[in-house]
Ligand SMILES: [Fe+2]
């Protein structure tokens with residue numbers, strides 16, 4: 401007599417739950433997983449996209465690339481000022497990763513023909529101080545800034561990328577796993593810089609007080625990056641299967657992750673409403 405079949409752990413899960421493991425490796429799927437067109441085949445070329453979806457994807461890619469190129473400008477002075485050999489190597493690695501992410505976002509823009517090319521030309525002309533999001537217009541004045549930026553601001557970037565994971569536009573969805581794995585290095589590095597300042601004090605490059613000051617400087621700008629809580633654009637992005645979360649949902653998830661992390665190394669988390677420019 402045959403044994404009864406053992407229940408599969410994924411037997412009761414739909415395609416969304418099977419493929420969406422936050423931040424982890426996902427098995428690419430071909431159908432749209434959320435929004436109005438759930439279950440329909442993903443869009444695979446720019447030509448197939450409805451005009452309003454094409455416009456939104458271009459705008460999102462411009463913001464994405466603009467953050468990558470902005471952060472290269474911010475990191476640049478620390479390539480030869482970081483305190484240790486290892487820190488210098490990580491600075492160089494981060495700059496290389498961000499340049500690759502910028503290229504990846506621009507490749508998606510390129511698929512949109514002349515309109516995409518025009519946006520790329522603008523991106524390449526953008527100078528320090530002229531970036532779209534405030535967090536990328538503030539220089540790194542201290543080594544603590546480098547640590548707090550990578551721990552706090554790059555972490556927001558990760559939430560933005562996770563929101564695109566397995567999205568309705570295939571070329572964008574497939575760009576996410578590698579970008580996410582590279583960003584993980586940036587986050588870990590930033591956290592370690594803050595941890596060493598907070599725990600080791602003067603033995604490392606900077607003190608706990610400097611780490612706290614830098615956290616206070618970047619925290620409100622990081623929270624602003626998620627955008628307005630009541631944003632029609634983010635609602636559309638969810639309906640069209642491009643983004644997974646509203647701005648407010650993503651911001652709340654971020655706070656849930658970051659708060660215990662900073663507290664674990666003895667740093668205080670400011671009030672999330674303090675010093676904010678975008679609500
Ligand atoms: Fe990046």
Ligand SMILES: [Fe+2]
Pocket residue numbers: 498554557583586
């Ligand atoms: Fe990064």
